[in-house]
Amino acid sequence: SQTIHQWPATLVQPVGSPLSLECTVEGTSNPNLYWYRQAAGRGLQLLFYSVGIGQISSEVPQNLSASRPQDRQFILSSKKLLLSDSGFYLCAWSVRTWTGGSTDTQYFGPGTRLTVL
Amino acid sequence: AQTVTQSQPEMSVQEAETVTLSCTYDTSENNYYLFWYKQPPSRQMILVIRQEAYKQQNATENRFSVNFQKAAKSFSLKISDSQLGDTAMYFCAFMKLYNNAGNMLTFGGGTRLMVKP
Numbered sequence: 690s691q692t693i694h695q696w697p698a699t700l701v702q703p704v705g706s707p708l709s710l711e712c713t714v715e716g717t718s719n720p721n722l723y724w725y726r727q728a729a730g731r732g733l734q735l736l737f738y739s740v741g742i743g744q745i746s747s748e749v750p751q752n753l754s755a756s757r758p759q760d761r762q763f764i765l766s767s768k769k770l771l772l773s774d775s776g777f778y779l780c781a782w783s784v785r786t787w788t789g790g791s792t793d794t795q796y797f798g799p800g801t802r803l804t805v806l
Numbered sequence: 807a808q809t810v811t812q813s814q815p816e817m818s819v820q821e822a823e824t825v826t827l828s829c830t831y832d833t834s835e836n837n838y839y840l841f842w843y844k845q846p847p848s849r850q851m852i853l854v855i856r857q858e859a860y861k862q863q864n865a866t867e868n869r870f871s872v873n874f875q876k877a878a879k880s881f882s883l884k885i886s887d888s889q890l891g892d893t894a895m896y897f898c899a900f901m902k903l904y905n906n907a908g909n910m911l912t913f914g915g916g917t918r919l920m921v922k923p
Binding site: 721727730731732733734735738777779781783794796799800 | 839841843848849850851852853856897909910911912913914915916
């Protein structure tokens, strides 16, 4: 079965410090990968998605970036964190099976709670 | 762009009773998927149920069922025989399908459901 891991689970960082959050998926190959952010008491906002190694699409302009160095690894980074970067970051994966209406359900990792002070 | 609206920020229900959560969406697309995700206090996003827009039959998963009204762009979730473990935030989500790109989810703002003993 497929599993998705995120680390760290919790992170407290000062303003201006760098950031690196990691997401890995096991049990599948060539997944679509996604990074979402959830502000306190709010819904999820898509930040980045990737359909393959080295292929990153950004949905929201900001000081965050993403990379996909390996097929099942997705990294969210920042060179200098802002207070507004605080939130809950969720990674998700899906299988692209676009054949006559097949679904592309996304499955989420456990998340990383980031607090920027 | 698609938008998803959940008009009920908070709801409560007595254990063993039935509750319905509302969701409306706005899109010009004809081919898409709709989802309900549950986020318990652990903040793990868990898929509850999904509906393909081309299917007229409403999806069901055990105690969970939907009322999908495509013309009205409405997608409500009914939880029967509510259990204490159903206490969570519930998010409605829309997915437009692309052939050659990541299939992105657009989330509503969420409904906080409290099941009372």
